[in-house]
Amino acid sequence: MFGFSVRIERCQPASTTLSIVIILSAMTIGLFSAAALFVFKGFSPLTIVSKILTGAFGSRFAWMETIAKAVPLGLVGIGLAVAFRGKFWNIGAEGQILLGAVAASGIALFAAPHLPDKAVLPMMLTAGFAAGAIWGVIPALLRTRFGVNEVVSTLMMNYVAAELVQYLVYGPWKGASQMGFPYSDEFVSSAVLPTFYGTRVAWPMLVIVIVAAFVTWFLITCTRWGFETRVIGENPEAARYAGISHARVTIILMIISGGLAGLAGVGEVSCIHQHLTTSAAISSGYGNTGIIVAMLGRLHPIGVLPAAIFLGGLLVGGDVLQTSFGMPFASVNLFTAVILLLLITGDVFLDHRFRIRRDCPASSTAVIAPSDSTCGGKMRN
């Protein structure tokens, strides 16, 4: 119709340089094109972008708040990266976070007074990991035993977990000291994670997320299980022929994935809230944002860490749009949405090439650009 037709073809993955260029330009274009919308409100895009970035990374306070958000996002993201590598689409991190929070709260509320102070936090972390892992293993079993689609089962189990939390905070665990509001009693001090002075960053959680990233990276690259996960992820048929036990691999996968989300839940109740509260307040959408973090980090446990900081920063820096410019909360979402959309769109350029073709019946083979030997700049053989 326009004289040209565009054909998209799959090709070899692009070079390192090109992927850097693509991600950087997607981020820059995303930030500025979202900011450009605020020209209508009378703000220059440059001011907006610099304010957001200053709000997220411009001071020690901002950095600490960004990290406080990046910790749960990172834990969830690492777990999801592992699951997605094995092509197990775990949409249930929200529920796994909540179960971790519930288990840790149970220990904090009922066992902590009877335990030595030093044992409380390790117990809470262990229980949180275990509870998240159990919640994650259930859909894994359903999938491997009965062929239940894990997207549906993990998603549905989020609602079950949320209802469980609501039941507890409105019912048996409702705190006598909370004047009838839906919160459990405040945790005793031995059940509260220590933080860097004057911040909301619990240093044990920061250590855990970094260790978790390196340990899962090691597991994926250097163990037999990691190899099997990759084989299942790349080619399930080949994995079956090679005699890899799909069930065993998937269950270990979900123990890690659910367990890490559970740990994120422990961090939230034990550091941020210091009591069990309503389900939406605990998970704060980290289970869903974690999916984006895992994708941005290219399913690489180490890559997830900067991705979590970036998204944490965007959420934290977004405050400034409201406090300094008086813009509505929705504008914060606009930023995250535009940037993520562009980042994900940018992916296409990594392993696809675009061929523009002139619609000319007489000489239908005329290829305008790029030539056959290029694939997004460089061809690998």
Added chain:
Amino acid sequence: MRDRNSAISFVFVFTFIFVTAFTSVFAQENPTVAATASNQVIVKKIKAGFIYVGPVADFGWSYAHEQSRKALVASFPWLESAIVESVAESDCARVIDRLIVEEKCDVVFTTSFGYMNDTLKAAARYPDKSFLHCSGFKRAKNLGTYFAELYQLYYLNGLMAGALTKSGKIGYVAAHPTPEIVRHINALAIGLREVNPRARIDIKWLYSWYDPAKAREAAESLITEGCDVLAFTEDSPAVVQVGQEHTAKGKPVYTFSHYSPMQKYGEDSCVSGQLVDWNGLYEGILLQMYAGVWKADDRWWMLKEGAAKLGASPDQCINPKFVEPLKKAEIQDPVLGKVSVYDLIFKRVSQMSEPGVLFDPFTGPLKDQAGKERLKPGERADQNALWTIDWFIDNVDGTLPR
């Protein structure tokens, strides 16, 4: 594949070097701005930060606070403000810090119960700033609490509901099972029983302060169960709209607006409602701060103080379409004798507006659902009892989740 993944990790590292460099350049700007400002003549100003739990366009809780803020900023030249909406409970501490440290607010209003502990901690962290927490019970030297209480109006709505219902079934769409809402439902039940002793209240819980879709669903199901009057606590006009739809189809469903003037969403269905007016509370607090005489205290304002008003539109207490039926409905009151419900309502309004509050709905004898006597004859519930109320009056059918 591995090569590519590690490459992408580098991308992020690069990006963050870029980002940090970028921000540190822009962060330099601030000191120069501050220097020019300090050269000007010093006029006392107060900057107030407002933290809202919902969007300010919710037409409910946050909207009402925002209306007062706008009015005050317009009338006091010395008042500046900053707002942050849709703040999750877990983000409150950060937003307070930002308002104090970056926006240099002198006072921060946190307008949701869930912000209580973070506000208390912030008050300890910034002892020379003032804090006000709406709907909470924890106070400090620089942390006061305030609340506009509506139960007296729910009682008045209950009187009207009793006169208008034909099925004798009143539906209540309730946000969360918290004492505030239990208090509202009980007040409605007390008014209802006064006019219509056999009518009963049924409850549907939403477990959300703002969820128009769920509220609509709950309202529809209450109507299906036979309710022809609906009252609610939720921050959208969804219930009024449902009532209007049914009324327009020929099946009258009477509704009571909540919090904001919602009569325009249901001209034929919306009878009256509860209107809140935070202006007086905010004005009093800010004027005292400006004069340097504010002390952290608890302000629990109702009809008498003008923080709560009867009605569903700014200029009418009762939708004129329902004035006639309310005048026709008559009851026998032990004190007032034979009186129309319309007259009774305005008698109660004037009694409750008296400085000494001559009438309170929560006056004994009151029995709970199990038949246990909660208030002895003539006894009035004190603020503490109302603040923690966790039982229903005997003409309520719903249960509190336990």
